[in-house]
Amino acid sequence: MNFFSVIRWLAWKDLISEMRSRETISSMFFFALIVILIFSFSFSMDQQTAKTLMPGIMWVAFVFTGIIGLGKSFLAELQNDCLENLQMNPIPRGAIYLGKLVSNFLFMLIVELILFPLFVIFFNLDVFDKLPLFVLILIAGTLGVSAVGTLFSAMTVQIRAREVMLPILLLPLIVPVMIGAVEATGSVLSGESVTFYRHWIELLVVFDIIFTIVSFWVFEFILDH
Amino acid sequence: MARFIYERHPMKRLYLRWGGILAVGFLIVILSAQRYYRDVYSLTPDLILSRPPFGTVRILGMVEAGTLVKETPSNQARFSLSGNGQRIPVLYQGNRPDDLRELKTLVVIGQWDGSNRQFLAHEMDLIPNYGFITTAYLIMLPMGLFLFMMEHRVLLLYNKIKESKIYEPEVGSLDEG
Amino acid sequence: MIRMIRKYEDWFGVAGGICIAVGLYLGLAASPPDYYQGEVVRIMYIHVPFASTSMTAYFVMTAASLWYLWKRNPIVDNMAHATAGVGVFFTAGALFTGSIWGKPTWNTWWTWDARLVSFTILLLILIGYLMLRTFIEDKEREARYAAVLAIVGAVDLPIVHFSVEWWRTLHQPLSVSPRGIAIAGAMLFPLILMSAGFYLILTYMVGVRTQMLYLQQLLEAKKGRLLGEVHL
Structure with a gap:
């Protein structure tokens, strides 16, 4: 198999099995819903505070659900000994990484797109004229989280205490994504002109590029030979 | 001579060295306390x-x-x-x-x-604000303790490795250093 | 390599001890107080060496990790592991002394300054690194995973620093920057001496700890425990 067909095949396989079981996406979705509800209760917000707090709450919910999805991503492979088959096959390691990255990214993005209307309703947001920008920020932030996350998900799946180690390793590293995404989302919501927050989107894009390349390169050392 | 002591009583040498460091530290504390009462109190x-x-x-x-x-x-x-x-x-x-x-x-x-x-x-x-300065420099204490524990552990491990009899050649090669 | 460490480490320890002792005397007693900060500036002589050595420790750890992935030399992995352990201590020391220095000068223990945040993230990565290593049984895999984490963290830290710096300049002016101190000659010399002493002590500590980790693995191998898996 060549490089790109491995990517396509892996991502397609994940999507098909997800379509059949709907395990990952539904658990991610309900977890995110609960996170949002708990945040809303614990802050008891009015309209104005909701607007300032909402980007942070949204991204915390997204990242937490992302961690749930990422934790499951390689677990399924481990349970059916598929991981060993993947390791044994002479397929390029980078292709495995990219295939998993695509499926993780799509899962997270699907959940975020389902949740987004709920945010609009819960927090009375007024975003419909800026929807493309919003989606761009969503894509850039999600790619950053899943680029680092896929690497650590593969790393933690084969060790003890994997549920604890994934967030412990992942969360400090994605601080720039959180800052950039929250700031950009907040600026879009408050209706600032694009020039004020362009650098945040650029930061996200730079982070995505750097970490996709670095993770792609070091993924070779994650799987056993 | 020093080599002889090291071979026979590595632990004693460790304690002597750290005793010396402790004495110097104590001297520094006394001198600075004196200076404090003279110039700052x-x-x-x-x-x-x-x-x-x-x-x-x-x-x-x-x-x-x-x-x-x-x-x-x-x-x-x-x-x-x-x-x-x-x-x-x-x-x-x-x-x-x-x-x-x-x-x-x-x-x-x-x-x-x-x-x-x-x-x-x-x-x-x-x-x-000498309280702040003293507190900041107090971190030298855990630093010394940390180092002492590590050195102590290294010597213990060397001794244990000498005692274990399974792979003689490796023991010999370690001791040459 | 371990023989080389054992042969030369004592010299580093002794030289570092002398440098720190003289530096302490010069910094605490002989050097003048700062015009603006007064006596509190003496914390600088311990804070700056802590901060610079902890960054160097991370740099060394990354270099050792890269070297390990390239050559697969287990002693280099021991060295990276040792540097992480010592680095946690130095980073925590830098944060601790910085916080104590911040109280009298900025009137706050903590501020979300770019350097403080980067150092906290550095500390978290180092702790995560050490935790990760304890959770893996296979020594060879442990070494590989840890090296990967060190490299990814090294790429991440500059980005964290820049993003927090941008973030701060947006939210409040950077009024509390310790960069404003103009260092006079009489203050520079003890600072250089203390830094040199800390670098020597760092080298010494890493040497001792590398030996410790190496010997632990050797002992485990000797006992026949996990003989097939031990990575020597």
Whole structure:
């Protein structure tokens, strides 16, 4: 198999099995819903505070659900000994990484797109004229989280205490994504002109590029030979 | 000779070395405590009134509101310094700092003039924050402890490896170093 | 390599000890107080060496990790592991002394300054690194995973620093920057001496700890425990 067909095949396989079981996406979705509800209760917000707090709450919910999805991503492979088959096959390691990255990214993005209307309703947001920008920020932030996350998900799946180690390793590293995404989302919501927050989107894009390349390169050392 | 001691009593050598470090540390603490009492330790106004001191002393107190008079020669000022419920008049002659103002806590250095019942100060200082400095430098203690534990463990491991008899050649090769 | 460490490490320890002792005397007793900060500036002589050595420790750890992935030399992995352990201590020391210095000068123990945040993230990565290593049984895999984490963290830290710096300049002016201190000559010399002493002590500590980790593995191998898996 060549490089790109491995990517396509892996991502397609994940999507098909997800379509059949709907395990990952539904658990991610309900977890995110609960996170949002708990945040809303614990802050008891009015309209104005909701607007300032909402980007942070949204991204915390997204990242937490992302961690749930990422934790499951390689677990399924481990349970059916598929991981060993993947390791044994002479397929390029980078292709495995990219295939998993695509499926993780799509899962997270699907959940975020389902949740987004709920945010609009819960927090009375007024975003419909800026929807493309919003989606761009969503894509850039999600790619950053899943680029680092896929690497650590593969790393933690084969060790003890994997549920604890994934967030412990992942969360400090994605601080720039959180800052950039929250700031950009907040600026879009408050209706600032694009020039004020362009650098945040650029930061996200730079982070995505750097970490996709670095993770792609070091993924070779994650799987056993 | 040193090599002999090292071979026979590695633990003793470790304890001797750390005993030496501890002694030097203790000496530094004593010297700095001495310096503290000589240069930094300050009295309060009530102590001055109850037991008038001789020689140059340092007094820590607050400049009372409404008492500060900056006199015409630009290097002179009068104010009263309060602390612990007592106040003493101070005549200050010397380089007057720009930020000398009322309600400021500071340290004045000078002599107590018992006949005029006033303090003749010739120097002024900020409040020394030695507590912060001492706390910051206290981190040397855990650092030393950390290092000691590591060295101790290394020696223990060397001894254990010598005792274990399974792979003789490796034991020999380690000892050559 | 381990023989070389054992032969030369003592010299580093002794030289570092002397440098620190003289530096302490010069910094605490002989050097003048700062014009603006007064006596508190003496914390600088311990804070700056802590901060610079902890960054160097991370740099060394990354270099050792890269070297390990390239050559697969287990002693280099021991060295990276040792540097992480020592680095946690130095980073925590830098944060601790910085916090104590911040109270009298900025009147706050903590501020969300770019350097403080980067150092906290650095500390978290180092702790995560050490935790990760304890959770893996296979020594060879442990070494590989740890090296990967070190490299990814090294790429991440500059980005964290820049993003927090941008973030701060947006929210409040950077009024509390310790960069404003103009260092006079009489203060520079003890600072250089203390830094040199800390670098020497760092080298010494890493040497001792590398030996410790190496010997632990050797002992485990000797006992026959996990003989097939031990990575020597």
